[in-house]
Amino acid sequence: MFTLENNKLKIAIKKVGAELCKITATKTGKDFMWNANPNIWNSYAPNLFPVIGGLKNGSYLYDNKTYKMDKHGFVRANPDVLLEQQTKDSLTFKLSSNPSLYQIYPFKFEFYISYLLKDNSIDISYSVKNCDSKTMYFSVGGHPAFKCPVYDNEKYSDYTLEFESDETAQTHLINMENGLISAETKAVFNNSNQINLSYDLFDKDALVFKDLISKKITLHSKNHGDILSVSYHDFPYLGIWAKPNADYVCIEPWLGIADPENTNQELKTKEGIIALEAESVFKATYTIEIENNHLV
Numbered sequence: 001m002f003t004l005e006n007n008k009l010k011i012a013i014k015k016v017g018a019e020l021c022k023i024t025a026t027k028t029g030k031d032f033m034w035n036a037n038p039n040i041w042n043s044y045a046p047n048l049f050p051v052i053g054g055l056k057n058g059s060y061l062y063d064n065k066t067y068k069m070d071k072h073g074f075v076r077a078n079p080d081v082l083l084e085q086q087t088k089d090s091l092t093f094k095l096s097s098n099p100s101l102y103q104i105y106p107f108k109f110e111f112y113i114s115y116l117l118k119d120n121s122i123d124i125s126y127s128v129k130n131c132d133s134k135t136m137y138f139s140v141g142g143h144p145a146f147k148c149p150v151y152d153n154e155k156y157s158d159y160t161l162e163f164e165s166d167e168t169a170q171t172h173l174i175n176m177e178n179g180l181i182s183a184e185t186k187a188v189f190n191n192s193n194q195i196n197l198s199y200d201l202f203d204k205d206a207l208v209f210k211d212l213i214s215k216k217i218t219l220h221s222k223n224h225g226d227i228l229s230v231s232y233h234d235f236p237y238l239g240i241w242a243k244p245n246a247d248y249v250c251i252e253p254w255l256g257i258a259d260p261e262n263t264n265q266e267l268k269t270k271e272g273i274i275a276l277e278a279e280s281v282f283k284a285t286y287t288i289e290i291e292n293n294h295l296v
Helices: none
Strands: 002-005 009-013 020-025 059-062 065-068 082-086 090-096 109-118 121-130 136-138 140-142 145-147 159-167 170-174 181-187 192-196 207-209 216-221 225-231 237-241 248-255 274-276 281-290
Touching (some): 002 090, 002 109, 020 121, 020 281, 121 140, 159 248, 170 207, 216 248
Antiparallel strands (some): 002 009, 059 065, 082 090, 090 109, 109 121, 121 281, 136 274, 159 192, 159 216, 170 181, 216 225, 237 248
16 A cells, blocks of 8 residues: 655545545545445546457457457456555556467556645556557546545435536446447436535436536535536546445546447447557546545
8 A cells, every 4th residue: 555645635545546535634534445345346536448348249459359358357366466656655567468468468568657645635647658559549548536534424315426617518328238338318417517426426327428518516515515527638538427326426537438339340440449650659647636625
């Protein structure tokens, strides 16, 4: 376990998967992240690479060859992620391609995850270096789970997600049998900026958005005001999810998306895929900010 601390926040990151697992108020010890209860969902904030969501038949095609890959890729829960650099306010982790990974992902790469603690916020940055002589194809994203409710004597339904802009967006429904994006959509907003949280909101899996105007979402308590926000200017897709009846909510910035049901499984043409030229570097950052009045 690795930690960073200032006079407002203390965060912890697991070595395995370089997974953020704790955001705590330094002065009060108040927790803001889900506790990864193994009886409900045993993760905190997995890092997603080089795919997001599920693949059709658990596989993809690249240059006429089929490769198997698990949902959300191979960084999460990966013990080979190593600490690359540490300063008083940052931690950077690295995963490099290796012969075992070539069996499922035929590219030479270096994948970096950095955590920067600044005042009352955390920048989570991804950096992907293509070390190959060919174009590399990937997606990347975050999956942080926040405690909800945050305060005792509150209910899940006391909370809302508030978007920075009014939205008229639809969620792209997931087929519960195969985990793929179906052709069906469902209206979530009608020129509003709020989603009321309820235990049945995720009965049909995640809310998946492709066309939001907003680039910042705030978790709001009707009793205690704004709790925290996630800003994701570098990420065009967003997932919102929790297990039904669980006391957390995931706000997931994505550069990529699960396979649609009608996919041809070609990695090069997968929706949302990033094509990174040889010897190039790709970077993206999202930020978690805890409201100051909850830190004293």
